[in-house]
Amino acid sequence: MDRIPILRMGKFLLVTIQIDLYDRLATNLESDLVNMVNKTGARGVLIDISALSIVDSFMGRILGNIGTMSKIMDAEAVVVGMQPAVAITLIELGLELKGVHTALNVEKGMELLHEKISFDEDTLDEADYENNSE
Amino acid sequence: MTIEKEQDVVPFRNRVKEHAVKIGMSILNQTKLITAASELVRNMLKYAGGGVTTIEVLSKGRENGIRVVFQDKGPGIKDIKQAMQDGFSTGKSLGVGLPGAKRLVSEFDIKSIPGEGTTVTIIKWKNG
Ligand SMILES: Nc1ncnc2c1ncn2[C@@H]1O[C@H](COP(=O)(O)OP(=O)(O)OP(=O)(O)O)[C@@H](O)[C@H]1O
Ligand SMILES: [Mg+2]
Numbered sequence: 001m002d003r004i005p006i007l008r009m010g011k012f013l014l015v016t017i018q019i020d021l022y023d024r025l026a027t028n029l030e031s032d033l034v035n036m037v038n039k040t041g042a043r044g045v046l047i048d049i050s051a052l053s054i055v056d057s058f059m060g061r062i063l064g065n066i067g068t069m070s071k072i073m074d075a076e077a078v079v080v081g082m083q084p085a086v087a088i089t090l091i092e093l094g095l096e097l098k099g100v101h102t103a104l105n106v107e108k109g110m111e112l113l114h115e116k117i118s119f120d121e122d123t124l125d126e127a128d129y130e131n132n133s134e
Numbered sequence: 135m136t137i138e139k140e141q142d143v144v145p146f147r148n149r150v151k152e153h154a155v156k157i158g159m160s161i162l163n164q165t166k167l168i169t170a171a172s173e174l175v176r177n178m179l180k181y182a183g184g185g186v187t188t189i190e191v192l193s194k195g196r197e198n199g200i201r202v203v204f205q206d207k208g209p210g211i212k213d214i215k216q217a218m219q220d221g222f223s224t225g226k227s228l229g230v231g232l233p234g235a236k237r238l239v240s241e242f243d244i245k246s247i248p249g250e251g252t253t254v255t256i257i258k259w260k261n262g
Contacts, residue, residue, distance in 0.1 A: 020144055020147070021144075022140070022141060022143075022144055023140045023143065024140070024141075053151075053165065053168070054147060054165065054168050054169055054172060055169075056169050056172040056173055056176070057173060057176075057227070057228060057230050057231060057234070058172075058176060061227075061228070083161075083165075084162075085161045085162045085164075085165040085166075086165060088162060088165075089162075089165045089166050089169045089238065092166065092234070092237050092238055093169060093173070093230055093234035093235075093237070093238060094220055094230045094233065094234045094237070095228070095230055095234070
């Protein structure tokens with residue numbers, strides 16, 4: 001296997017990482033997700049890492065890149081299901097996952113994405129309204 | 135274990151994990167040890183083109199632990215104090231590997247001779 005499947009669900013892309021990733025798989029995932037956000041105009045990316053027993057600086061950087069690239073393309077990325085031991089270890093290692101949101105599980109992650117995006121759309125609507133009324 | 139390519143990283147981490155499980159190390163300490171080991175093995179690949187690792191079980195009184203040694207014949211490190219600082223990197227990276235690995239383990243030792251290579255030794259005690 002050299003690719004991780006990406007599921008499309010409406011405005012969102014979903015990825016479940018089921019094994020400890022070889023670097024090649026991780027970098028493929030990064031570029032596949034970026035391409036797919038770009039192609040589909042997805043507004044949110046949800047990555048479930050509950051099966052990952054380890055996030056080192058390499059994997060941390062990949063997750064951060066996915067977040068940053070998503071932002072550039074007007075999408076939000078959320079990482080869900082991080083094992084408590086992994087979260088504690090990341091902090092002690094000194095790595096912050098900048099650019100990605102985190103949530104406890106898939107359900108909470110979906111809620112977060114919905115909030116972020118409907119908030120965006122509300123402010124957009126208002127901006128339109130102001131423009132129209134000029 | 136000989137480390138010479140990126141594909142060796144995951145099997146190496148699994149070997150470290152097997153040892154840690156064997157002595158009954160907690161999940162948290164396992165995670166810290168494996169993460170530190172992962173950083174060091176990556177440095178070995180990135181800066182020295184690979185090297186050799188040794189994993190062994192240690193006992194000191196009633197305490198058990200795991201020792202991992204990373205030995206390479208790469209270019210070595212000129213200024214170890216500088217390399218151990220958070221944020222220092224010659225590889226345009228984050229510079230968290232060495233200082234972060236040190237924080238995650240019980241004992242950390244680094245020896246390097248420019249032109250000859252680098253040896254890093256880490257120990258994680260079961261309850262450390
Ligand atoms: N085995 C090694 N041989 C030669 N130089 C090394 C070795 N390991 C580390 N170094 C040097 O020490 C510096 C700091 O290493 P460290 O792991 O802290 O950061 P990094 O690898 O540059 O970044 P990161 O680990 O965050 O990706 C490296 O940039 C490199 O110059
Ligand atoms: Mg490093």
